[in-house]
Every structure is written in structure tokens, then in C-alpha cells.
Amino acid sequence: MELSERQLQILQAIIYDYVENAEPVGSRSIAKRYDFGVSPATIRNEMSDLEEMGYLTHPHTSAGRVPSDKAYRLYVDDLMKKKSLSNKDKRFISDRLAANCTAFDETIKHAAKLLSEITQLTSFAMTPSSNQDIISFIKLLPADENTVILMIVGESGRIMNTTLRFEVSYSQEVLDILSKNMTVNYKGRTLDEVLESGIIADASSDIEALNSLLGKLRPTFIKTLEDMLDVNLYMEGMTNIFDIPEYSSIDRAKAFLEIFTKKEEFTRKILERADGVVVTIGDENDSMKDCSLITATYHVDGNLIGKIGVIGPTRMKYDEVTSIMEYLTNNLSETFKLTDGKDK
Amino acid sequence: MELSERQLQILQAIIYDYVENAEPVGSRSIAKRYDFGVSPATIRNEMSDLEEMGYLTHPHTSAGRVPSDKAYRLYVDDLMKKKSLSNKDKRFISDRLAANCTAFDETIKHAAKLLSEITQLTSFAMTPSSNQDIISFIKLLPADENTVILMIVGESGRIMNTTLRFEVSYSQEVLDILSKNMTVNYKGRTLDEVLESGIIADASSDIEALNSLLGKLRPTFIKTLEDMLDVNLYMEGMTNIFDIPEYSSIDRAKAFLEIFTKKEEFTRKILERADGVVVTIGDENDSMKDCSLITATYHVDGNLIGKIGVIGPTRMKYDEVTSIMEYLTNNLSETFKLTDGKDK
DNA sequence: AGTTAGCACTCTATCTAAAAGAGTGCTAAC
DNA sequence: GTTAGCACTCTTTTAGATAGAGTGCTAACT
Known part of the structure; x- marks a missing residue:
């Protein structure tokens, strides 16, 4: 059954009112x-x-109506007009974002903070997933007699290293040869490729004399690659939820905060989401029903993709929040295009 | 005025009772x-x-008594008997600690988790402060034409690196010379020494031809050293506080959780604390009055010192918690003595 | 057929008063 | 120094009454 024009208007009015007054x-x-x-x-x-x-529900007989998840979905898909930010807001975001731009992770974290301040919701930001990063070179460095450092450098500038300790010591020359060998083998491939294809296992191409060292190195190499894939997750404005009526009971607040204690699970879920601004409402989130989740993506060097998002009650100013996030991520992508992504 | 034996016993009984029943x-x-x-x-x-x-206070005329901070202080200092853990508890801790021992940070995080599970409080753990770590060597690596990686390695095995981009490119030879030069200059000094004395500014000893590169490098060098000093802080069991009657009001819970949103401030405060098991009660903590804070220290390689701690209401089983923490930190130190601290 | 006024009905939230309960503080006796 | 007894205080619980908000239905109106 189609909704009449008036019904749509009334529904929209109810949503406005409910979002405003809870x-x-x-x-x-x-x-x-x-x-x-x-x-x-x-x-x-x-x-x-x-x-x-x-589209509406009833807490009890003699109460007013509350929009359902379905109503919010309709609103987000069809009814909502893109809100254009005022120049003042835009300047505020740009300024605050530009203010703190030394290290990459700092900027990301800062963006999350900014987002939570503006929306008064809980926000998060993720550093880009490096699975499409390309290996630039691999280097083995002798630290002391028994210690070797394995270092993998990606084209994005991302570096990861691990210290290894051996009983025997290896000469600079041996390590150099192996470094070059590994670099030749893996250079130009993405991390995903190297990890998922069995390339690492295929050591036959490596010089025989180095096989023993290589054997010891292999697990460390894999571990280092995996570390490199790890994304950092920054949460901001967690305590904002205490000011939201929906979470004013201890149980609700607890349930909400527990989402963030499982960082790995949360990260995985966010990474699965599509690019661009994505809104999921209430039941559409498998866990965290009665929350809405909005994520957006930013680009680094036009390649790697990081995510930023907010979480709040389904009763949320979708138009404002999505507009802010769109502006913010565009801005971020711009920042990372110009200055080039530095990494720790 | 001295407390009589009976008064001490009564006070102790009140503390027991109150800690148990809230x-x-x-x-x-x-x-x-x-x-x-x-x-x-x-x-x-x-x-x-x-x-x-x-030693006691009165919420109102017709209510029972509640121990004051002063009472808890007396209890912790004089009354409390060290609780010896059962073999079962000991085994539990040892097993759980040994179970997950691949990466250093993982182990630390795991220890915090364990601590929060056992005590049912909020816990945290910090990686060691590296300010006494000694510079082992410094290396400049060319990544591509415009990119150089600055790498500082500490004797503890800790590595930190930063990527630099230049307009001009530097040859492997130039970088090698500078690497060696810097290593000679700084090797054997602690990070603190290098950062706080003005050694870095004194570039006169460096070869003239490298001065321009060195000049560009200096801020990055300082930044990298500072990054190296950063400790990682892991929090666990934050939502445990919702089960504690003291924090069952939204306002209290919010105030409690806000402590952890200011990570830097919190970290600084914890680092200032003395070594060993330290208990501070209520007002003794400048902020977070009505919380008690217990920290303990663990050692890595017998040198570097990391911290682990719990935060909870002043109404806390001090005897149990301190005993657990003592056992846990001893265990941690032992672990890090044998396996040697690896670092990411 | 769509719209509207009127009104009974339902459910919640608020307020009040009363009662119950816990514990003290004091007095007088042991 | 210790104790029983008891009045007093303050909080918590309970119940009942009331007010308020909003619906859902009916019947009348356009």
C-alpha cells in the first residue's frame, strides 16, 4: 500500500518532533x-x-506515537533532504581539522573527536585497512649479535617491524642478501596477496644457504604482515550517551558501552560495510538493535580507505549527521591527498 | 588519641561488613x-x-555507620593481613597468563583483562616507560627516491620509526654515513638524556656536508624519540562498574567513565606513582575522590618498569586485591625475564 | 467519503499520607 | 563500664487518589 502525500508529511512531522523531544x-x-x-x-x-x-508504534494505549525503524528507513531513503552546512559550520570543521595535522593517527583521532563534539554522539575513526597496500621493500637489520630486525615497508609509507632473537649471529652480508631476495620476491604485491596466496611457503626460489635463516624468519614475516594489516580504532565521546534519554537507565547504558569493549568484533563489522555514507537503523544492525550506526569512508592518497562513524539512538538527526560526515570525510580525503599520509 | 584494641576490632568488623554488603x-x-x-x-x-x-561517618541520623577514607587507610596500613591466594587461584592466574604469550603488548593487555575478571573491577595496564631505555643504534633507510625512514632501536628491543619525505633524494651512502654518525653520537645514552640535555641541538660534531639533511631530520628525530617514550594504556572491565551499587546512578557512572576519556592525564598520574603495590584511597586521589586506586609494578628484563592497576569504589577488598596484584606482577616480571621482551 | 467534535476509556505519572523499618542517642539501672 | 529500654529521627515502602495525556469510537457534518 502506497502512502498518500499527507501521510508522508505527517510521518515526517512525527519524526521531526520525536527526534527533537524524545x-x-x-x-x-x-x-x-x-x-x-x-x-x-x-x-x-x-x-x-x-x-x-x-511505521509507528505505541508504547501503551494512551501514549502518543513513536516512529519505527521502518519509518526512519523511509525517512533516510526518501524523505530526508540533504542539509547543507552553514559556512560557519564548514569553516569550523575545516579549521579544527587543519589545526592538528602532524601525525596521521593524530589527525584521524582528532576527526573522531570533532565529529562527536558536533553531533553530541559517540563517534569512532579507523585508520585505513592496509590489505591493498603494496610491499615496497623488506629489510633485515642486525641489531646486536643475536638480534635481527625484520622490517616491511609499504608503498603507502606504512612500516612495520619485529625483533627476532637467534642463538647464532648472522653477518650483515647474509642479511643483506636475504633482504634483497625477499624484496625481489614480494615487491609490488599487496599484503593480501602475499598472505593469502601460498607465496610465502614457496621458498624454493631462495638461495639454498639461507634456507635455515629463512625458515626461522617465516613465522615472524607472517606475523609482521598481519600486524601491518591491523587497523587502529579510536573512540570518542563515549560518555555523551549518558546525556541521551534513551540510555538514561543503567542497563541500557551498560549494554551500549559493552559494544566497545569488544573492539575486534566491532572493527570487523565496520570493515564489512560498504563505502561512502552508510546508515543502518535499529534491527538492521544484528547486535546493537535500538542503535543507529552511520559510517563514511575517507581516502588516503586516493587509495587506502579508512572509516569514520557515529553511533547513537535510532532517534537521530540523520540529515544533519550524514551531511556533516560527508563534509568531514571529503575534507579528510583532501587533507591526505595534499600532505601525503605519514605514518608512525 | 589511641584506639583501644576493641575499637580496632569493631572498626575492622564494620569495614568487613560494609565492604561485603555495601x-x-x-x-x-x-x-x-x-x-x-x-x-x-x-x-x-x-x-x-x-x-x-x-573513622566513621553517618549518612543521616537514623542510618548505620560507614567507614571513612581514614578508616580504610588505617585498615590498609595496619589492620589488613596479607591474604595468601589458594593454590587454585595461583594456578588460575599462572595458566591464564602463560596461555597468551606471543606479543608483549598482548600479554600486558591480557594481564589487565585477567585482573579485571578476578577482581570484578575496572583494571588497566601500561607498557613500560622507555625513558631509561638505551639507544642501541640509529638507521636511515632509503625507501624510494623521496622517502627516508628514520629508525631508532633501543637496547630493550623497542623500535620506533618515522617516514620522511624530501624533495631531493639522498644516496644510500650519504644516509649510511649519517646513520653511523648519529649512532656514534647517541649510542649508549638513555632516551631521557638525549631528549632533555640539549645534545641534539649540538650538531657541530656532524660532518659539514650533511648539515642540511641533518637540519631537516632534527624535528623528526625528536618526534620519533618522543613516540618511543609513549606508553600504551589498556583498559579492561570498564562496564564492571555498572554492577557496583556505588555507581548505579547515571551521574556517578558518567563521572567514573570520564576519567578514562582523558587518557593522557590518567597515564601521567599513574606514571608518577611509586613502585611496588601502592594504594590510594578516596581523597588521596586529587581527582576521582570516592574511588580507590591500586597500582603495582612489573619489570621487563629487570629494568624497565610497567604498571598495572585497578580502580574501584573505596569500598573494596583491599587485602584480596593487593595480594592478587602482587602475585600477578611477580608472575609478569618472571615471564618477561625468561622470554625476553619482544616488541612490535 | 472524508472530516470533525465530543466523550468515554486507558494508562502513566505525580502527589499525598500513612505505615513500616532501621538505627541512633539518651537515661537510668545494673 | 555495661546494658536494657524507649523516644525520636529519618528513610523507604506502600497505597490510594488525582491529574494529565492521548487514544478510539460514534455520530454528525460537509
């Missing part, structure tokens, strides 16, 4: 606050229909 | 539960005296 909306307040030229009774009838269609 | 303790329940051979009225008199001396 309280079930009655027919009377809609009739009064928004000028539909009809009486509360008419609105009541429409609301009843909307409820039947699943 | 409710103001009345004279009657003390008389009944602990066999002092005197009537509630007598206990009442003693309690009144204890209150006058500042």
Missing part, C-alpha cells in the same frame, strides 16, 4: 505545531493507518 | 554477626567515639 508524539501536538489544516481527529486516523502499516 | 552498618548487626561478647549499646558507644575520631 517523547511519543500525540495527534494534537502535530495538528498544532505543523499546519496541515486538519483537525487532530483526522491526524489520529492517519496515524492509526500509519501504525497499521508498521 | 550498606551502612548498624550496632545490632555487628553485635550479632561478630562475637564481641558485648551488647549493641556498648558497640554503639564505641561507634560514636570512632565517629568523633573521624
